[in-house]
Amino acid sequence: MSTRDVIEKLEKAFPADQVLFKGVEAYEERNNSYLSQLESDITPRVIFLPKSTKEVSEFLKIIKPCVGDGARFAIRGAGQQPLPGCANIQDEITLDLALLSGIQVSKGGVSIAAGERWGAVYNELSKDGLGVTGARSGNNGIGGLALSGGLSFFGSREGFVCDNVVNYEVVLASGDIVNANAKENPDLFKALRGGGNNFGVVTKFDMRTFTQGPFWGGAVFYFADQFPTQVEALVNEVTRPNASEETHIMISLFFAEELAKGMGLNQALGLNQAYYTQEVEKPPVLEPFVAMQPQIEQLNSMRMITLKGAAEEQAAMARTGVRCAYMNTTVKPDVATLKAASELFSAALEKVKDLEGIVYSLTMQPYPASLLKKTDELGGNVLGLESATGSLISFLFLMYWKNRSDDQVILKTTQELLDQIDTDAAARGTAVPYKYLNYAFTGQDPIGSYGAENKEFLQRVSEKYDPEGLFQKAVPGGFKLFT
Ligand SMILES: Cc1cc2nc3c(=O)[nH]c(=O)nc-3n(C[C@H](O)[C@H](O)[C@H](O)COP(=O)(O)OP(=O)(O)OC[C@H]3O[C@@H](n4cnc5c(N)ncnc54)[C@H](O)[C@@H]3O)c2cc1C
Missing domain, CATH: 3.30.465.10 (Uridine Diphospho-n-acetylenolpyruvylglucosamine Reductase; domain 3)
Structure with missing residues (x-):
């Protein structure tokens, strides 16, 4: 019993609008609605859309006996993680959860x-x-x-x-x-x-x-020569005792072809996204991140904002239907490490700056000590971060580009950049193994980065709840436990 048998059974058990085949308009629409074209390039034989938890259960009961003969599937939420193959699968079945609503x-x-x-x-x-x-x-x-x-x-x-x-x-x-x-x-x-x-x-x-009421926040754009000062401000904020638990700050260095062409800004720019999650106008704690001069005033969006409005603003910054990838690493909040990373980023940017449709960015976002402390309070997780002795800084490398022919150069450039940054941080004693699964790319090992004890725990739980390893063998996408 193979994938073909599974599909036949699905066709018998469910209406046609829940079992979508290649070539059907609804299939194309679903498959083209991933964040990244790298995911949309993958074409499953069938997209199955369950409408209830019970139908998910029926699906698993249908596919389980066929796994030995090679049947495979992917699990898709909204399809917004750009890692190719994490939520889609070539020539097999994508279990698309889009119709589970409420x-x-x-x-x-x-x-x-x-x-x-x-x-x-x-x-x-x-x-x-x-x-x-x-x-x-x-x-x-x-x-x-x-x-x-x-x-x-x-x-x-x-x-x-x-x-x-x-x-x-x-x-x-x-x-x-x-x-x-x-x-x-x-x-x-x-x-x-x-x-x-x-x-x-x-x-x-x-x-x-x-x-949660309205809160203060938005985005501020400035010139890259001020980025080192922003790095200092960020490290200062996240390492000070009793740092505010109301701030959320991301500082980025980025290049976007669109801004280069549209506004003549043919250079890397700084972008701060800064929030204070209480209804306080212009809170002093955010001043170092929003008051720098000069800045690109017409792009400054700091204001009182609702959660809904802030989330809409962030969504508007994302591209769709283009090639997109993320990679990430983590370091200790050390000014020299962050500055070195931004210099390495600027050098890497020169290699990809001329690619069509390029957006290339390095975002530094803190994992404040207060966030890490919450893990124990809220019952624990497997990320392996609760023992960190203070705040950490996550580096997210985000890239958009247009052409498949540029995949190799951009991915290789960023993988090398990541290695250089990790090596530099290791030499400074500021490297942190943790890799955020959601921002990780092929070749990274987020599960391993949780530490041996957590990985073994995950393996034991898998053996207990999934003794035949269905989610290890039949769902190859994403990051697996026994590799
Ligand atoms: C503009 C933008 C802003 C972002 N902001 C943030 C942010 O603020 N914070 C942040 O942490 N990340 C952020 N991200 C990252 C983004 O939220 C993630 O990539 C996230 O994974 C998307 O979730 P999804 O359900 O769409 O994932 P999908 O791409 O559908 O799936 C991702 C992985 O999760 C698995 N999965 C999904 N749903 C289920 C399920 N129900 N059961 C079992 N497995 C499942 C899939 O199999 C797959 O391996 C942002 C991304 C963009 C583009």
Whole structure:
């Protein structure tokens, strides 16, 4: 029994609009709706769209007996992680969760079906003056974040996105539907907080909510010669004792062909995205990140903003239908390390600056000590960061480009850049093994970066809940546990 048999069974059991074949308009529309063209270049034989948790269970029961004969599948949330093959699969079956819908707000929490996007969640919560830790972009899916860590506007105060999940509804390899929370299946609960798509198909995420009014924030653009001063300000802010738990700051160095052509800014620019998550206008703590001069005044968007508005602004910054990739690493908050990284980035930029459609950026975002401390308070995860003795800085390398013929040069350039930065940080004693799964690319090892103990724990949990290794063998995309 092979993939073909699985597809025949799906066709018999479900209507045609849930089993989409290549060439059908709805198939093309779904397959072209990934964030990155690298994912859309992959063409599954069939896209299956379950409408309920029960249908996910039926799917797993159909495919399970065929795995030995080679049947494979991918699990897709919103398709916003640009890692090729993490949520799509060539010539096999993509289990697309888009039709699992529903957002229920209850006292202190919100229950979110796996096919929703954060923007819709924020819309619902804003009616009651509530917030939740979710993606900064409203267009992002739930699963990619809530199974991998997850950074939000409120991270400094509320912790990682995954640490704010209080219950996962999961369909296991057996087809059984279980809850994973602090009381029921607590080992699975912990494993899902960072373990990605390795344990089951999560159909619902129950998350804690908090009161959240409008807050101050936005973006500021400036010239790259001021970036070293911004690095100093960032390190100063995240390393000072009693750093504010209301700030969320990302500083980036980037080049965008569009700005180079449109505004004649043919150079790398600085971009700060800075937020203070209380209703306080122009909070002094953000001044070093927003008041630099000169800046590109017409692009300054600092203002009082709602969660919904902030997430819409972030979504608008993303491109669609173009080639996109992320890579990442982590370091200690050391000025010399950050400055060296930005110099290495500037050198790498010269190699890719002329590629058509290029956006090339290095974003430095803190993992403040207060965020890391929350992990224990909220029940633990597998990221291996709780023992960090202070804040950390994540480096995200984000790239967009137009042509497939440029894939190799841009990916190789950035892989080399990453190696140089890791080597430099290691020499300075400021390297940190952790790699964020959600921002990782082929060749990186986020699961290994959680540390041997956490990896072994994840392997044990997998053997317990998925003894035949369905999610290891039959779901090859993403980052696996036994490699
Ligand atoms: C503009 C922009 C802003 C962003 N902002 C943030 C941010 O603020 N914070 C942050 O942390 N990241 C951010 N990201 C990264 C982005 O949120 C992620 O890449 C995220 O993974 C997207 O989730 P998704 O559900 O769409 O993932 P998909 O691409 O659908 O899937 C990603 C992985 O998760 C697995 N998966 C997804 N859903 C499930 C499920 N229900 N059950 C089992 N496995 C599942 C898939 O198999 C796949 O391996 C941003 C990205 C962009 C483009």
